[in-house]
Amino acid sequence: MRSNTRRLAAASLAAVTATALLTACGATSSGQGSGADGNTITLWTHNAGNAGEYKVVQQIVKDFNAGQSTYKVKIQAFPQQSYNDSVVAAASAKKLPCILDSDGPNVPNWAWGGYLAPVDLSGSQVPLSDQLPSTVGTYQGKTYTFGYYDVALTMFARKSVLQANSIRIPTIGKPWTKDEFDAALAKLKAGGKFTYPLEMGTGGAGEWWPYAYSPQLQSFGGDLVDRSQYKTADKAMNGPAAVAWGTWFRSLVTNGYMAQKSGASPNNDFLNGKSAIEWDGSWDAATNSAKLGSDLAVLPPVDFGKGPKIGGASWQWGMSATCSNKAGAQAYLKFSRQTKYFVDFAKAAGTIPATADAAAQIPGYQPGGPYDVFSQEARKFAVVRPVTPAYPFISSVFEKTAKDILAGADVQKSLDQAVQQINSNLKTNRYYAG
Amino acid sequence: MATASNPTRGTGLRRVPGVLLRIVLALFFAFPIVFMLISSFKPDQQIFKDLGSIRAFLPVGHVSLANYRGVFDRVPAMRFLMNSIVISAVTVALGIVVNSMAAFALSRMRWPGRRLLLTLIIATLIVPFETFALPMVWWVNKLPWLQFDGSHLVITEGWLDTYRVQILPFVANAFSVFLFHQYFQSIPKELDEAALMDGASWFGVYRRIIMPLSGPAVATVAILTFLPMWNSYLWPLMVVQDEHLRPVMIGIQYFFQLNVSWGQIMAYSTMITVPVLALFLAFQRAFINSIASSGVKG
Incomplete structure (x- = not known):
């Protein structure tokens, strides 16, 4: 037994020593940077499972690889829901790809966190100045990302329902005021046909909350943070305008206009006639149009006092800071900035093309077309989410606060608490300086 | 009458x-x-x-069957299924061997410190995986591996994007060791003594006496190892970038796009639930026996 034990101990020691040596050998062999093996460059996209948009990415890569012989781009696709987690894990393992896409609001955080590097896109076929401002990701005066499209929040309704209830159909030039909107909801509720006349997707989670509801807060006159210096959320998120928003938001539930938590598929509920007005995005326009035809009314957002507002910035492309072949990554990004790809993306994803030239080539998006309203909304009403590395934190705080308010929490106290949390985060991170 | x-x-x-x-x-x-x-x-x-x-x-x-056709258009479902079957099956097989051997040493052999070691092993059960997942990513990214590159044996660094990174960290399992240990305790020690007297080695006792008597424990460990491996989501999300190596649970995220396709989600969920149900039905009698005999509630 003793000799067995000694043998076992010796074998274990040898195994541990070998592992340590091998680890040391391996460590010395690791190179600097990531995302490229020589001139073979890795590209990550959030489009796994999203066939339409993914095909466009594949086409651009195919064209780029065929059009020159210096670089070769290789695609890795990830599902959107888990994409950010994969990027964060890769960043911690120093395994980021060279080219990657990012949801617009995350760009400042990823730039500050050292995930993204500034890009020089001069000499591209499409100049940056031609793009909708919300489709260019900047941080501290530098351009980090660009997108081929944006999306727009909007309201959908049935013309027949609005007309039957003598409700004015609003236009971009004359949107509903708060009083008009409240009166419309009261009429629809009183009609008895709809248990909840308004559908705002309150069963959603994550980024949907700030994307969908912070523009309403901004239209009331509040905001997620004081954007003058990004050092406090005081007054912006808990001032009288913000309290007015919170009180109104909660009243939608107490008045029975909206479910505290909507179903799993708000758009299907709208199409099935369960709700009269839906606060949704341009991405559902084609489905709704196909189902409702000319009865579909696409309505601009409500003006709660400070003008109608919608969220801006969708998925955008950039280059990682650790990319070991930045020249190749930039060559690809520049190559991809061709009007035809802007057109292809917008067609495939049913989104708003980022340039006027692209819009002119897409049925429905030409001036006067049925979807031109989305381009106009994006141009006139879009507010990008706060351009600060703190945004992911602010976003999660806002989601929790808005949910608390909807569930009946005291509005002022909830907003004060949110401000306290955000300010504490800003202070702890030294206001994300540098 | x-x-x-x-x-x-x-x-x-x-x-x-x-x-x-x-x-x-x-x-x-x-x-x-x-x-x-x-x-x-x-x-x-x-x-x-x-x-x-x-x-x-x-x-x-x-x-x-449109939703099922849609599933195959959207996701490499068969590839994901095969990956999950391979990852789960290999982990189960290795887990049964490794954990039963550890439990055998802790339960049947007398050596100083075995009680303390068992306590330490059981104590690890209170640490949630999420708390050390990120450090573990860093760690597996540094681990070496030997592989053939044409004619040479080379040392590579990092296990990311491999099958082994989805298998090896989960082979040794404290709960499985505990289950085996509890079950082995119920087998009379006289059987070991008789076998040793007849000239059997400790490995012989383990292989010829203990394991053949531990069918219910093996079945239980198989199921309890298989289920989390089949449902594994966070770990492969962090360590696997190559689509060809992804397991089934990552696949479900492919359906949550702007327009969520619930019919396809139901079809995909049906496809990935059937193997688990089949496995449970195949082993349910042994599973219930073992749970009942070990006094462990699931």
Whole structure:
């Protein structure tokens, strides 16, 4: 037994020593940077499972690889829901790809966190100045990302329902005021046909909350943070305008206009006639149009006092800071900035093309077309989410606060608490300086 | 005859409430699976239209295989299934060997510190995986590996994007060691002594005496190892970037795009649930026996 034990101990020691040596050998062999093996460059996209948009990415890569012989781009696709987690894990393992896409609001955080590097896109076929401002990701005066499209929040309704209830159909030039909107909801509720006349997707989670509801807060006159210096959320998120928003938001539930938590598929509920007005995005326009035809009314957002507002910035492309072949990554990004790809993306994803030239080539998006309203909304009403590395934190705080308010929490106290949390985060991170 | 038949009928009648209760309970647990299966044949709008009525559980309306076709268009489903089968099966096989050997040493052999070691192993159960997942990513990214590169044996660094990174960290499992240990304790020690007297080695005792008597424990560990491996999501999300190596649970995220396709989600969920159900049905008797004998509640 003793000799067995000694043998076992010796074998274990040898195994541990070998592992340590091998680890040391391996460590010395690791190179600097990531995302490229020589001139073979890795590209990550959030489009796994999203066939339409993914095909466009594949086409651009195919064209780029065929059009020159210096670089070769290789695609890795990830599902959107888990994409950010994969990027964060890769960043911690120093395994980021060279080219990657990012949801617009995350760009400042990823730039500050050292995930993204500034890009020089001069000499591209499409100049940056031609793009909708919300489709260019900047941080501290530098351009980090660009997108081929944006999306727009909007309201959908049935013309027949609005007309039957003598409700004015609003236009971009004359949107509903708060009083008009409240009166419309009261009429629809009183009609008895709809248990909840308004559908705002309150069963959603994550980024949907700030994307969908912070523009309403901004239209009331509040905001997620004081954007003058990004050092406090005081007054912006808990001032009288913000309290007015919170009180109104909660009243939608107490008045029975909206479910505290909507179903799993708000758009299907709208199409099935369960709700009269839906606060949704341009991405559902084609489905709704196909189902409702000319009865579909696409309505601009409500003006709660400070003008109608919608969220801006969708998925955008950039280059990682650790990319070991930045020249190749930039060559690809520049190559991809061709009007035809802007057109292809917008067609495939049913989104708003980022340039006027692209819009002119897409049925429905030409001036006067049925979807031109989305381009106009994006141009006139879009507010990008706060351009600060703190945004992911602010976003999660806002989601929790808005949910608390909807569930009946005291509005002022909830907003004060949110401000306290955000300010504490800003202070702890030294206001994300540098 | 009449007096003889009354008690029988009485016993039968007395059983009716119990049987009814069991039927209700069975339906209660079966409804989500039935709903998933039936919805997998319906278009999205109909799924939501049928909610709130018994139609949700009936194959009525526009029933077709379109969702299943959609699944294969959207996700490399067969590849993901095969990956999960390989990862789960290899982990289960290795886990049974490694953990039973550890439990055997802790349970049957006498050596100083074994009780302390068992306590330490069990203590690791209180640490949630999420708390050390990120450090573990860093660690596996530094681990070396030997592989053939043409004609040479080379040392590579990092296990990311491999099958082994999804398998090896989960082979040794404290709960499995504990289960085996508890089960081995119920086997009489005299069997070991008799075998050792007859010239068997400790490995012989383990292989020829203990393991053949531990069928229920093996089945339980197989199921309890298989399920988390099959449902594994966070770890592969962090360590696997190559689509060809992803398991089934990552696949479900492919359906959550701007327009969520619920019919396809139901079809995909049905496809990935069937193997788990089949495995449980195959092992359920041994599973229940082992759980009952080890006094462990699932």
